[in-house]
Every structure is written in C-alpha cells, then in structure tokens.
Amino acid sequence: MADNSGTNKEKIKEKVEKGYKSAGKQSIAFKNPPYIIAEASLVGKKEGEGPLGSLFDQVLEDPMIGKDNWEEAESELMKLTAQRVLMKAGLKNASIRYLIGGDLLGQLIATSFGIAELQIPLFGVYGACSTMGEAMSIGAILVDGGYAKRVLSITSSHFAGAEKQFRFPLDYGNQRPYSASWTVTGSGAVIIADHSTKKEAGEKDIVITGITTGKIVDYGIKDSMNMGAAMAPAAFETIKQNFEDFEIKPDYYDMIITGDLGYVGKNILIELLKEKGYDIEERYMDCGIEIFDQDTQDTHAGGSGCGCSAVTFTAYVIKQLKEGTWKRVLFVPTGALLSQTSFNEGNTVPGIAHAVMVEAR
Amino acid sequence: MEKEKNKISDVVREKNPTVRNENYNKYVKQVTPAFSTVKNCVKAYVIGGLICVIGQVFTNFFLSKSGDMELAKAYTTICLVFLSILLTGIGLYQKLAKFGGAGTLVPITGFANSMVAPAVEYKKEGQVFGIGCKVFIIAGPVILYGIFSSWLLGLIYYILKQVGLV
Numbered sequence: 001m002a003d004n005s006g007t008n009k010e011k012i013k014e015k016v017e018k019g020y021k022s023a024g025k026q027s028i029a030f031k032n033p034p035y036i037i038a039e040a041s042l043v044g045k046k047e048g049e050g051p052l053g054s055l056f057d058q059v060l061e062d063p064m065i066g067k068d069n070w071e072e073a074e075s076e077l078m079k080l081t082a083q084r085v086l087m088k089a090g091l092k093n094a095s096i097r098y099l100i101g102g103d104l105l106g107q108l109i110a111t112s113f114g115i116a117e118l119q120i121p122l123f124g125v126y127g128a129c130s131t132m133g134e135a136m137s138i139g140a141i142l143v144d145g146g147y148a149k150r151v152l153s154i155t156s157s158h159f160a161g162a163e164k165q166f167r168f169p170l171d172y173g174n175q176r177p178y179s180a181s182w183t184v185t186g187s188g189a190v191i192i193a194d195h196s197t198k199k200e201a202g203e204k205d206i207v208i209t210g211i212t213t214g215k216i217v218d219y220g221i222k223d224s225m226n227m228g229a230a231m232a233p234a235a236f237e238t239i240k241q242n243f244e245d246f247e248i249k250p251d252y253y254d255m256i257i258t259g260d261l262g263y264v265g266k267n268i269l270i271e272l273l274k275e276k277g278y279d280i281e282e283r284y285m286d287c288g289i290e291i292f293d294q295d296t297q298d299t300h301a302g303g304s305g306c307g308c309s310a311v312t313f314t315a316y317v318i319k320q321l322k323e324g325t326w327k328r329v330l331f332v333p334t335g336a337l338l339s340q341t342s343f344n345e346g347n348t349v350p351g352i353a354h355a356v357m358v359e360a361r
Numbered sequence: 362m363e364k365e366k367n368k369i370s371d372v373v374r375e376k377n378p379t380v381r382n383e384n385y386n387k388y389v390k391q392v393t394p395a396f397s398t399v400k401n402c403v404k405a406y407v408i409g410g411l412i413c414v415i416g417q418v419f420t421n422f423f424l425s426k427s428g429d430m431e432l433a434k435a436y437t438t439i440c441l442v443f444l445s446i447l448l449t450g451i452g453l454y455q456k457l458a459k460f461g462g463a464g465t466l467v468p469i470t471g472f473a474n475s476m477v478a479p480a481v482e483y484k485k486e487g488q489v490f491g492i493g494c495k496v497f498i499i500a501g502p503v504i505l506y507g508i509f510s511s512w513l514l515g516l517i518y519y520i521l522k523q524v525g526l527v
Contacts (some may be wrong), residue, residue: 027486068485069485147486168499169481170452170455170482171449171452172455172474173454175396175458177458178394179393220381220382221385230391231388233385264393268369271369272369275369275370275372275373276373314495331517343425
C-alpha cells in the first residue's frame with residue numbers, strides 16, 4: 001500500500017517549502033510546528049484510583065466539586081483545569097489569544113459556563129469524544145498560521161452528567177453490557193504556542209508536526225452501547241489516511257494512541273488495519289483501556305468521553321515523550337456522533353477520529 | 362461450511378456500503394462479548410424469588426394481624442415499594458439490579474425504582490420541569506401501554522360477549 005517510493009514525501013516537502021501546508025487528502029504538515037508548552041489534567045475519584053492515578057495534576061474526591069448539580073460540577077472541573085494549565089505555564093488569561101474547547105453536554109454548557117469568567121475568545125467545538133483532537137488541531141492551525149501566539153485547547157466530561165444525558169438516571173437499576181464504556185470524569189488542557197519555553201538544554205520540546213482531520217465514518221452500527229465498534233472504522237480511516245498522506249508506515253511512530261475504542265474497538269481497529277497491510281499491534285494503545293483497571297474497577301469495555309483521551313494524553317503520553325520513552329506518537333481521539341434523538345429515531349452511530357502528530361524534539 | 366465466520370476482509374474489501382455495513386455488523390456481533398443468558402436467568406430467578414419471598418413474609422405477617430387478605434396484600438405492596446425507594450435513595454438498588462437483572466425489574470420494586478431514580482436525578486431541574494415532567498420518563502411507557510392493552514382486551518371481551526362466544 002504505502003510502498004510507491006518517497007515521491008509523495010518529496011512533494012509534501014516541496015509544497016511545505018513553497019508555503020503550502022496541506023499534505024495528501026486530509027492532512028496538514030505544519031511549516032512551523034507549534035509547541036505544547038504546558039499541559040494539565042484533573043480527574044475524579046475513580047480515575048484517581050485507576051492505573052494512571054498518580055500522574056494526574058489533581059484528583060477531585062467530591063463528584064459534585066462543591067457545586068449543586070452535575071452540569072455545574074463539570075463546568076467547575078473545566079475552569080479549574082484551565083486555571084491549572086495557565087498556572088503551570090506561568091501565564092495570565094490575557095496571554096491566551098483563543099480558547100478552543102468542548103464537552104459532551106448539549107449545547108456545550110460545560111464549556112460555556114465553565115470558561116465564562118476566564119474571558120478568553122472562544123471557539124466552542126463538538127466532536128463527541130474526539131473533541132480533544134479537534135481542539136488541538138484547530139489550535140495548532142491558528143498558531144502555525146500566525147493568527148495566535150498562544151492558544152488553549154481543553155475538553156471535559158463527567159460520568160454522571162453523561163449518564164443523565166445519554167442513558168439513564170444514576171440510581172435506575174439496569175445492567176450495562178460488556179461492550180459499554182464508562183465515561184471518564186476529567187478535564188485535560190494544553191497550551192499550544194509558537195515558541196519554545198524550554199528552560200534547560202536537556203529538556204525536550206513537545207511539538208505538533210501535523211494533523212489528519214477525520215471524515216464522518218458510518219459502518220452501520222446501531223447499538224449505542226457498543227461505541228467502540230461504532231468508532232473503530234473512523235479511527236481506521238483516519239490512521240490509514242495519515243499513513244497515505246505522509247507516505248509513512250506504522251513504524252514511523254513509537255506509539256499510535258486512540259481515544260476510547262476500549263477492548264472491543266481496539267481489536268477491530270487492529271484487524272481492519274492489518275487487512276490494509278498495516279500492522280500496528282506492537283505500537284498501539286487506547287486511552288480508554290489505560291485509564292481504568294478492567295478487573296477491579298468494573299468499567300466493562302473501558303473509559304470514554306472527551307475527558308478520557310484528554311487526561312491520558314496530558315498526564316501520560318506527554319510524560320512519555322518528555323522522558324524520551326517515545327519520540328513520535330500519533331494521537332487519535334475518537335468520537336461517536338449520536339444524540340438520544342438520533343438514536344431513538346433509529347439512526348446509526350457514526351464515528352469520527354482526528355489525528356494529531358506529536359513529537360519530542 | 363455454512364457456518365464460516367465473518368471475516369474482516371469481507372468488510373474492508375466490500376465496495377457496496379450496504380453489504381459492507383451488514384458484514385461489519387455481523388463481524389462486530391462475533392467479536393463483542395455478551396452476557397451468558399443462562400447465568401443471568403439463574404441470577405434473576407434467585408433475586409426475583411427472594412423479593413417474592415420477602416413479599417410473602419409481609420403478607421403472612423399482615424394476614425395474621427388483620428385476618429383480611431385484601432388488606433394484607435395492600436400493606437405488602439406498600440412495604441415493598443417503600444423498601445425499593447429506600448434502597449434506591451441510598452444507591453443500593455442499582456447494585457442489586459446489576460446482579461439480579463430482570464429479577465429486580467419485574468416485581469413492583471422495579472417499578473418504584475424506575476420512578477424514584479429519575480425523581481432524584483432531575484430534582485435539580487425544579488419541582489415542575491424536573492421532578493414533575495421527568496418522574497415517569499421510564500415508567501411512563503409501562504403505564505401508557507398497560508392501560509392501553511387492558512382497554513384493548515376489554516374491548517375484545519365486550520365484542521366476544523355480544524356475539525355470544527363468552
């Protein structure tokens with residue numbers, strides 16, 4: 001598949017030198033790769049008890065986060081995360097040109113109520129659980145394009161808020177199938193900037209070198225309790241397109257990281273890519289699988305939600321890049337684009353996946 | 362030969378999206394783990410049976426006190442509903458249902474749970490638009506179609522009676 005010499009790669013290079021930044025059909029190769037200068041992750045109690053627990057900036061024990069309802073709790077969570085990332089970068093709100101954020105709640109109320117008082121110009125984005133990929137993509141475009149020196153990309157999700165909106169009241173007695181995922185209570189944020197803020201010579205810069213923007217992919221899955229299967233084809237198409245657009249093979253990356261395919265979706269994705277001649281099994285992980293311990297935490301297929309990929313990326317993936325465990329990763333948050341209305345009306349569950357190429361330099 | 366498994370190649374190589382989607386759905390069904398129906402039935406039988414035993418204990422108790430079966434039945438219902446509401450409120454009914462499945466859903470305790478859970482959840486949205494509008498969000502269909510089907514059966518009974526068949 002990907003073996004028709006390096007012609008396309010040269011074409012990309014040539015184009016980039018001429019000032020074009022688009023690569024292949026759905027990708028961008030950044031001319032001045034933007035830097036991720038700070039990251040923050042705040043999670044709920046259950047996530048704090050999971051395998052990545054010690055890596056998060058803060059674990060909030062109170063699911064209400066001192067607020068009166070789930071929606072306000074998620075807003076508060078997002079606000080605290082935004083404040084944390086600004087503090088870690090040593091920046092004030094006014095130093096951020098744009099905030100690109102999103103969540104799972106209807107009309108993005110967690111985002112709008114959460115960041116209202118920060119008074120940063122906002123692009124609210126919705127890509128279901130793929131939102132972190134979308135927010136980082138748009139952020140990187142704004143920075144490389146010269147429209148902003150610094151932007152803040154942020155997403156959040158809250159277990160109880162998502163259950164209430166998409167499924168049943170929390171105390172309603174029902175059984176979750178094995179394919180169901182557990183919405184992560186958490187919020188992750190990054191600050192993307194046009195210059196490095198590296199202080200010591202040994203420190204590594206984290207840069208976004210390119211993106212591949214996903215299309216809506218629908219393989220006809222109707223079961224909203226099997227989102228891994230609904231999203232796996234979207235991840236497949238985006239990852240395949242990334243390989244084709246940049247004329248690379250899976251071994252270009254040290255790790256390919258999907259958002260929340262879970263145990264069911266993970267295996268499907270590996271098989272789909274294998275069929276196209278790409279073997280990613282050795283260098284593949286899924287944030288939804290990493291964040292919870294399936295055996296002890298009763299999370300069935302794994303974690304999900306906008307917060308799942310966001311907190312795993314900011315707490316775990318960036319750490320691996322900084323420490324040099326990995327040099328280059330493809331971060332692919334995945335989203336299932338359904339609403340209760342579309343589901344009740346008998347529609348399928350289409351998926352989307354946005355890939356972000358991140359490198360330690 | 363007929364039972365050959367659906368392969369992922371049937372999905373990736375298929376050009377017709379409708380057939381591809383069919384193949385993918387079949388493939389997904391194969392690779393998605395499912396609950397064991399037998400195991401679930403046994404659990405539902407045990408938990409559902411236990412709830413009924415508790416009900417019987419109540420009935421016997423009230424019957425021995427009052428000597429009136431109708432009264433004993435009414436008190437039994439009230440007690441079971443109360444227990445269900447209490448367990449829902451302290452977050453235990455969900456755990457019981459996770460284990461017992463339909464065993465907790467079918468008895469009257471399940472009905473009580475389906476009304477109290479939304480009431481607790483939507484209380485934050487106010488007495489009218491929260492609790493008022495949402496309290497029947499799960500139980501509503503049961504009531505609607507329960508009444509509708511009894512009306513339908515009544516109509517059939519009436520017609521049969523008029524014709525002289527019953």
